[in-house]
Every structure is written in structure tokens, then in C-alpha cells.
Amino acid sequence: MTPIPLVILEEHHEAFILWHHAVRGGWMGPAGNVLLHADVHADMRLPAPGEAAPPPDAELADVAAWVYERLDIAAFIRPALARGLFRRVYWLRRRHDARLKVRTFGPADGSDAWGALTPGAGVSNEIRAAASSAVEWIPLTERQVFTESGPVVLDIDLDYFASDDRTGGTLDIPVTRAVHDTIRRDRYHRLRLLLGGRFQLVRVGRRHFIRLVPGAASAKAEAPHPEEVRRRVATLGDFLAANRVSPGLIGICRSVRSGYTPMESGRVAEEALLEVLGDLYPLNARTIDEVLRPSGPP
DSSP: OOOEEEEEESSTTHHHHHHHHHHHHTSSOSSOEEEEEEOSSOOOOOOOSOSOOOOTTOOHHHHHHHHHHHOOTTOSHHHHHHTTOEEEEEEEESSOOTTOOOEEEOGGGSHHHHHTTSOOTTOOHHHHHHHTSOEEEEEEETTSOOOOOSOEEEEEEGGGTSOOHHHHTOEEEEEOHHHHHHHHHOTTOHHHHHHGGGEEEEEETTEEEEEEOOSOOOOOOOOOOHHHHHHHHHHHHHHHHHTTOOEEEEEEEOOTTTTSSOHHHHHHHHHHHHHHHHHHSOEEEEEHHHHHSOSSOO
């Protein structure tokens, strides 16, 4: 059997780089693919308005530069939808809110922001048609049946097995004591006016920080026991086997640098996941750094 390309990503916006590389290397089609996204988070945010996305025939280095400059770690799927890469997205989670329903995303969904992501002139009719079509987005759990029979793009975030939204959702910016005290005393400081409760002033010993808190504050998660992490990995493996999921491409995102996956849990999950996937499929594994290194064909 032909080995399935598996690429380990440091953070999840790098998936867009991987998919661009995969199309050029023939690992996935240029349009109309199916994405199975195993992640605690939906990652369906639109990027902030700015420079238009590189065209489908852009050099990998140009795409990577755009991704690292323009995309955050929750805004990489929608640009792929706007390019027509996927016709259907399954968001796989161990548990979903029962109120979450199937919905569609498409050109009418993102106005100007969506338009800046669509492919420009000179693309094939296949890509143009896919980019102008609505995409079905389907919440899925491991207890449900996955009905896709053809090749899928399998995208797994290690936070699926151990997630820490408190650490991953905050950023500490070091500042001087003078700046810290100025903000604390000034009730009309622009940070207060623009961010409100989305930032905190923090002192650790003699060091001072502005802590950005993008969402609602939550309790710091306790990292699960390594055996629980391995059990969760095995359960995902059982789901893939029982549903005969046939990936043409696999991406594994560590999410350790951003803090969403605790470091030790991530190490355990990655080791166990590679073992489980290796038992299911023939694999050709590499890292995103190896993909970005200009050392030959994909």
C-alpha cells in the first residue's frame, strides 16, 4: 500500500500551509475534499481583514509568509473553504452541545472578509465552482457513524485528548512597573476603553505583565492522567477503524506552544497517536519544518 503522508504541525494555522503543499504534491485534490477535524475547538473564525490570500499556484514560501503574518490558530479553515478545498467539514469532538446543528458556510457568509480569501483569476473551473459553493459543516461525536466512504483529510489537534483553554486563551505581555502603574491609576486608559475586561494587570514577584484574556475567564484545567490520555487516543482509533475512515492525508497539530495542549499530555498523546495510526495505516511521517525546507519535491 502507498504510505499516507502524515505531517506534524506545531500550531494549527500551519494546516493551511500543509493543504497548499498537499495539493501541489498530489496528496489531495485541488477542490471538493472532505475534512475530518478532530479538535476541542471548531477553528471556524474568519481572519482579520487584510492582504488577500495567495493564489492556489503561489509558491509555498509566499503562502507560509501569509499564514504566519495574517492567520491565527483558529482562522485557517475558512480560508480553505473560500478557496474551494473542502465541500464538507466534520467537526469531531468527544462531546458536543446538543444545541449545535448542521449548518453551511459560503460566499454569502463572510461578506468582504470572505471575498478577500477567494481565488482570483486564472484558476480552473473546478476550483472556481467549488469556491462559489456553500460548504456543509457537520458536528460529529465518536458515538455517531461517519458515512463518508472516500478519502478524507484527517486533521487532529492533540488538545482533543487534553485541553487547557485557560493557559491557551491568555497571553502575558511584560511591561515596566511604570507602565503597569499608569494603567492601574488611569480609569480612562485606552486599554480599559478598548479591551474592558479582556485584559488584566498581573504582577509576579518583581515582574509586571498585561495579561490578555480574549474570552471569558475559566478555571485552569487539570491535565488528565497519562493513562486517560492514552485511553482517549485509543477511543479515537476505534472510531477510525469502526467507520473505515480512509485518510489521504493526515495532519497532527501539537498546540503546545500556544498552551492549549499541556506539554506532558501532548508528549503522551503524540506518542500514543502515532502508534495507533501506524497500526491502522501505512504512514510517511514528517514535520512542518521538513515541508517548509526547500529540499526537493513534496
